[in-house]
Amino acid sequence: MIEKMKTYCNSLTEYSRYKTREVFVGEVPLGGNNPVRIQSMTITDTMDTKATVEQTIRMVDAGCEYVRITAPSMNEAKNLENIKYELRKRGYPVPLIADIHFTPNAAEVAARIVEKVRVNPGNYADKKKFESIDYSDESYNIELERIREKFTPLVKICKEYGTAIRIGANHGSLSDRIMSRYGDTPFGMVESALEFVRICEDLNFYEIVLSMKSSNPQVMVQAYRLLIQKMEDEEMNYPLHLGVTEAGGGEDGRIKSAVGIGTLLEDGIGDTIRVSLTEDPEFEVPVAISLADRYKNRDNHEPIKPIDEIPIDPFNYKSRTSVAVSGIGGSNLPNVIADFSLRKINAHKDLKDIGYIYDEITDKWNMEDAAADIIYLGKNEIKFDSPSGLKIIFDYDFWLELNEKKESFPLLTTEQYLSEKELSSKLNFLLIDLNSLTENLIKKLKSEDKIVLVAKTKNTHGMAEQRRLFFELVDNDIVNPVIVKREYENISSDQFRIYSSTDFGALLIDGFGDGVWVGNNDFSDNNTNNNKHIKRFVNTRESAQKTINRALFGILQAARVRISKTEYIACPSCGRTLFDLQETTEMIRKRTEHLKNLKIAVMGCIVNGPGEMADADYGYVGSGVDKITLYKEKEIVKRNVPASEAVDELIELIKSDGNWVERNKN
Ligand code: SF4
Numbered sequence: 309m310i311e312k313m314k315t316y317c318n319s320l321t322e323y324s325r326y327k328t329r330e331v332f333v334g335e336v337p338l339g340g341n342n343p344v345r346i347q348s349m350t351i352t353d354t355m356d357t358k359a360t361v362e363q364t365i366r367m368v369d370a371g372c373e374y375v376r377i378t379a380p381s382m383n384e385a386k387n388l389e390n391i392k393y394e395l396r397k398r399g400y401p402v403p404l405i406a407d408i409h410f411t412p413n414a415a416e417v418a419a420r421i422v423e424k425v426r427v428n429p430g431n432y433a434d435k436k437k438f439e440s441i442d443y444s445d446e447s448y449n450i451e452l453e454r455i456r457e458k459f460t461p462l463v464k465i466c467k468e469y470g471t472a473i474r475i476g477a478n479h480g481s482l483s484d485r486i487m488s489r490y491g492d493t494p495f496g497m498v499e500s501a502l503e504f505v506r507i508c509e510d511l512n513f514y515e516i517v518l519s520m521k522s523s524n525p526q527v528m529v530q531a532y533r534l535l536i537q538k539m540e541d542e543e544m545n546y547p548l549h550l551g552v553t554e555a556g557g558g559e560d561g562r563i564k565s566a567v568g569i570g571t572l573l574e575d576g577i578g579d580t581i582r583v584s585l586t587e588d589p590e591f592e593v594p595v596a597i598s599l600a601d602r603y604k605n606r607d608n609h610e611p612i613k614p615i616d617e618i619p620i621d622p623f624n625y626k627s628r629t630s631v632a633v634s635g636i637g638g639s640n641l642p643n644v645i646a647d648f649s650l651r652k653i654n655a656h657k658d659l660k661d662i663g664y665i666y667d668e669i670t671d672k673w674n675m676e677d678a679a680a681d682i683i684y685l686g687k688n689e690i691k692f693d694s695p696s697g698l699k700i701i702f703d704y705d706f707w708l709e710l711n712e713k714k715e716s717f718p719l720l721t722t723e724q725y726l727s728e729k730e731l732s733s734k735l736n737f738l739l740i741d742l743n744s745l746t747e748n749l750i751k752k753l754k755s756e757d758k759i760v761l762v763a764k765t766k767n768t769h770g771m772a773e774q775r776r777l778f779f780e781l782v783d784n785d786i787v788n789p790v791i792v793k794r795e796y797e798n799i800s801s802d803q804f805r806i807y808s809s810t811d812f813g814a815l816l817i818d819g820f821g822d823g824v825w826v827g828n829n830d831f832s833d834n835n836t837n838n839n840k841h842i843k844r845f846v847n848t849r850e851s852a853q854k855t856i857n858r859a860l861f862g863i864l865q866a867a868r869v870r871i872s873k874t875e876y877i878a879c880p881s882c883g884r885t886l887f888d889l890q891e892t893t894e895m896i897r898k899r900t901e902h903l904k905n906l907k908i909a910v911m912g913c914i915v916n917g918p919g920e921m922a923d924a925d926y927g928y929v930g931s932g933v934d935k936i937t938l939y940k941e942k943e944i945v946k947r948n949v950p951a952s953e954a955v956d957e958l959i960e961l962i963k964s965d966g967n968w969v970e971r972n973k974n
Contacts, residue, residue, distance in 0.1 A: 316533040316622060317575035321612040321776055323603070323769050325576040326536065328547040331515050333472045334403030334423035336373055338517065338579045339547030344600040345580035347374035347549075348589040349407065354384035354391070354883040361394045363589065368402045370593035374580070376405040376426065378883040380915070385414035388421045405474070407882065408432070409481075409916055412458055419465045424517070426474040429500045430919070433458035434483030441488045451485055456507050463511045472515040473508065474549055477501040479522030479531070481919035494520070494531035494623070498538050505544065517580070519549040523877050523922045525568030525866055526817050528552055530623050532572055537623075547579035548572075554877045554909070554920055557586035557893065561878075562595055562802075563809045563862040569599055570810025571817055574771050576603075584880040586893050586910075592880075598806050609769035612776050613742065619782040620818060627819040627869075628782060630789045634699070634735040635681070636760050636822055637789025641870040643823035644678075644860045645701070645791060646853055649686030650828040656692060661854035664695050677872045677904055678861040684719065684825070701737055704728075719762065722749060737762050737791070742777045750784050761790045762825065770794065771814045778820040791823035801831040801855050808856075809863050816867035824863065826856045874901050877909040877924050885912030886930035887951055895955055896928060902971045903962070909939075918942065925967070928958055940965070 318324045330340030338345045348367050352359040354377055364375045379385040385406060392404055406418030406425045412432060419425045433455040443451070466473055477497040482490075490496030497520050508516055518539075520531035532548060539545060552568035555561040565583045572578050583595045620626070632638025646662040653659065656666035663679025666672075673695035683694075684701040694700065700716045707718035708730065719737040720728065722744045739762045740749070753759060761781075767773040774792060781790065794811050796804055808826060815821050829852045864870035876897060881889040893910045900908060909924035911917025914937060917929040927939030931947065936954035938946040938961055949957050962968045 316536045317577055319614070320575065320618065321614050321772055323574075323576060323606040323609055323772065325603075328545045328579055329514070331472055331517055331547050332470075333374055333405070333517075335401065336403050342579070344573070344578055344603070345373045346371055346593060346596045346600065347376065347405070347580055347582045348372050348592045348596070349376040349378070349582065349584075349880065349882060351589060351881045351885065351889075352883060354378055354380075355387055357387060357390045357394060360391050360883075361398070364391070364395060364402065364404075365398065365400055366588075366590045367593060368400055370590040371597050372402070372589075372593050374403050374405055374424070376407050376582075377422075379406040379408055379411070379414045379418050380884050381411060382414050382417060384883065385411075385417040385421070388418055392421060412462060415462050416465055419462060419471045420469050422471065424472040424474060425462065425466065426476050427459075427462070427504070428481060429475055429477055429504045430481040430483045430486070431916075432504075434485050441484055443485070443489060448485070448489065452503060455503065459504060459507050460511065463508050463513045466515065467511065467513050470515075472517060473513075474517040474519060475501045475504045475508075476519040476521065476549065477531075478553060478920060479520075479524065479527050480553065480922040481916065494527055494534050497522075497527075497531045498535045501535070502538060502542070505546070509544075514546075516546045517549050518546050519551060521551045521553040522568075523552065523554040523564075523920075524868065525552055525564060525571070525813065526625055526868060528568045529571050529817050530625075532577060534623055536577065548577060549580045549582065550578040551582045551584055553584055554879050554911075554922065555584050556876045556878045557890065559805065559858065560862055560866070560876070561585040561587075562805055563813075563859065564866040565595065566599060566806045566809035567813030567817070567863060567866040570806065571814035573599060573603055574769075574810060574814050586878040586880055586890055589880075594802075595806065598803055599810070602807065602810075606769060609772075610767050612767065612769060612773050615776060615779055619779050622818065625817070625819055628778065628790075629787055630822055631757060631787045633758055633760050633789055636735075636791070640822070642816070642821055642864055643681040643791065644857065644864070645682045645684055645793075645823060645825035646680035646857055647684045647826065647828045648688060648853070649684055651851075651853065652688050653683075653685070653690050659695070661851050662857045664698070678858065680857055681823075699735070707732075725749075725759075726752065732758065734758060735760065739764055739793075740777070741765055742773050742780065745777065745780055750786065753786055753788060756788075759788050760822070761788050762793050763790050764793045764795075771811045774811075775815060775818065775820065778815070778818075789822035790820070791825050792821045793825040793827060795827035796829055798832055800833050801852075802833075804829070804831060804855070805859050808859055809866065812860070812863045813867050816864070816869050821869075824860045826860065828852070829856065831855070872904060874903045875907040877907060877921055879911045879917065879920060881912045884915060886933055887912070887936075892928070892955075896958065899955065899959060900962070903967065903969065906962070906967060908958075926958060926962060928954065 328339040403423035408415040477500045486496045486500045522528040550569045552565045555564040583592045630637035663676035665674045682699040687706045704718040704720045717735045765773045861872045878893045907924045909921030909927040911929045914931040921927045931937040934951045935948040
């Protein structure tokens, strides 16, 4: 097991960048000792030179180091020449990348013009018709030879012109051939890319970058880990481009991207990143920079006890076994804890920020889907009857003095626990960290079944320290539920969203965590308000509790461990998009956001959309000017519906399937 672990990063306890070979993209190299490069993609029509140049300039001014532009056909590929000329004339030497799907002839033209060409092995020479094909080894090898013939001319041109290639596998657009042999798996994604890499290497071409994107952060993380392992097996070390596809926009898009990309960056993996949001690309850049900058001084972190053997399988998701204690752990959904230890609860309305709405007329509480499960009050009291079922945590000494302990439970330090006289007979919370997990404590925990652990950390490499604690618990067969607690100081709410998504997301993706808790915070939002590239999509005057509560539910959803709202899989749009994707996604969201168990995809074009919309329940896909094709899963249900009627038609479709519920008026 130890060998497997070592092949996907340098260390799980000591931060260091996983070193890949240096590849030049124009004058800006990546991999090797270079910093993590930031990139994004234009969403203009590539034939509109002026708009594409101006958007590229805005992206570069925001901090983009490479700019990708779609080239769906020969015409767009040829127009890259004009775009490049205009950019150079205006003093912008930024390396350009042509994005290719289905059109080798466009790739061969673009490779003579731009610094890098991105090909998708799922559709460069293969087709996707959702067919299952039986291949013998012989017929499979014949197909590989066909791919070699189609791909070789591009490699030769890239070699001649000094152009790099990104071989970018997408979980949603694996070819029928790969799906038939390897299934819809991270392994299939890896093999799909490596088939193309082997062709490059046979032609002595090594200027290669690889990516393994998925709209599901769990699949994406596993695919990159597996790719590194397979590359090491075949003595390859190509730089890695990280991204979560079709992440959507706004807060959810940022959270989903940070869960996937951040998890890998924590282990030193990744040479360039693109955050794909359904927004103008210049708004993606600050998110990507914030993700990458967090690791600039990470190698100075406090030491973490090294590990000899990893007790989990990092390539397959399995949640850690825990016993249920009063609705926490076991098969219960991860709990969300709201921290009111520094902000007093004076009135019913104070609980609105965490999802509890009080109706004075009926004297009843209504609960939102994203309502916190537990509140922590420290030494504060609540002066009215709290919603029934809402558990309250108090500090141990304060709890001891309470007259009425019904739904109240104590939080103990390890010292209090080891010397305690009185505990709750139902539920107790124990604050621990890696260093406090002594033999004595392990022994005592094994004899208690009413203890929920609260894992804290002060380490700057905190995720790794908390993961190390989970390994220690697994190794010692400790099955108490664990709530992961983090505290953040002096950061903005934008940074909080990204950091917390990384810190909690990375643990949840490995199956760790029966709950999430962020210590009481206020955000320093005044520092970032003037940055014109940071998009404000939430009210910055909302309380920290509200920001934290919403982010925590978003993280649980992105890690796919607790679904509390409709999931939108929206492509970031590009030059192929045939309608205003941002506006349409917003319109669909407004009408469907209460359908909590549905995944709805909004995709800009019929060429890539159906393949990329992954496991969506319904798809809204642009199929012509003002024309939308509606899908139920992978099946077309209505073709070429006029755009003005398409949202109503989508809702009718959901209703006719019996998947519609009326919105809760509260
Ligand atoms: S699905 Fe969206 S981002 Fe992908 S090619 Fe089509 S329009 Fe462009």
